């Protein structure tokens with residue numbers, strides 16, 4: 281047989297086998313044969329590799345479900361935030377009403393005229409004028425320079441209480457009004473500006489919360505505070521504690537603060553944070569201090585808050601009411 285003949289024969293053999301196979305496929309199958317064929321087909325993978333370990337499909341579904349649950353839990357419990365005022369923005373008045381806590385109920389019969397028409401928290405960047413601000417800044421600067429000269433606090437929070445004259449000194453307080461050094465700091469002119477600002481803030485608080493200015497009094501303490509990132513030496517230095525002003529200061533119904541320095545410019549950290557929501561669903565309302573900004577809020581448990589630890593620089597506030 282020539283080579284060519286062999287080749288033709290092999291080809292014809294192959295085509296005979298193929299024809300046989302095709303015929304077999306078209307042959308009528310019994311139900312049993314069909315079932316066997318179906319089970320063989322099912323074993324051969326059509327959509328990717330077969331599972332490589334026992335119960336792989338079940339396990340992969342469990343992993344996906346756990347991942348989904350973690351994702352949902354993270355977004356449901358993540359602290360949500362809103363901002364009461366960014367440092368860069370200037371607001372005439374901005375804020376919102378919050379539901380009053382029961383803190384006022386006991387005092388309602390004794391001081392009905394002090395009861396707020398609603399509780400809330402607000403900021404205003406237009407109460408204190410630029411020139412007033414400059415004088416107050418100078419007062420605070422001279423106050424804190426004399427305080428530093430006198431020693432100031434050993435920790436990160438120094439306080440000068442204008443009302444009582446108490447000044448942080450080491451780990452204690454001294455009365456600045458009994459000191460010769462203090463005489464040049466609080467001149468009549470400076471204190472007159474301080475008083476004007478206080479009156480304006482008082483009028484704004486009275487207006488916001490629907491009470492008469494006649495029943496609003498400046499209560500102890502009214503102070504300049506100077507916060508930095510030094511480690512605390514006493515509990516007075518731990519200014520970042522979560523608190524309610526009514527509990528901390530006792531006689532407060534309303535809290536007002538005047539910021540003398542800028543968040544992000546003079547210092548970092550040190551934002552004022554109101555804690556709303558529940559521990560499982562926290563919601564923070566953040567306030568960034570801005571030079572000349574006045575913050576006004578009701579002092580009860582509806583306004584639980586804290587000041588973030590200052591990371592760098594010096595943060596100064598004047599607590600005028």
Ligand SMILES: O=C(O)CCC(=O)C(=O)O
Pocket residue numbers: 525528537551552585586587597599
């Ligand atoms: O400095 C602040 O922003 C808040 C101060 C404060 O919470 C307080 O003195 O009770």
Ligand SMILES: [Fe+2]
Pocket residue numbers: 523524525585
């Ligand atoms: Fe406070």
